[in-house]
Amino acid sequence: MSSLFPIAIAVFLITGCSATWSGVKQDTSDAWDWTKSKVHQGADYVREKTE
Template sequence: MKAFVCTLFILLFVSGCSATWSGVQQDTTDAVQWTKGQVNQGANYVKDKTE
């Protein structure tokens, strides 16, 4: 019984970690894309003001 409970706990822990890791990857990708957009907007603003 003890082995079953330990196995169940490990399976739940691993599945939770994989979902969390996917969420972290997606959040990081979204943040990188947002940052690229903001940098691009800033560069275009500076370019327009210096021309």
């Protein structure tokens, strides 16, 4: 019985960390796409003003 409790805790933590890592990867991807679009918008604005 005493060895079952740490195993249950370990399984719970591994599952939670897996979901968190997936969320971190998605948030990072979204932030990269947003930043990339803003840089391109800024470059287009500068190009329009300098032509």
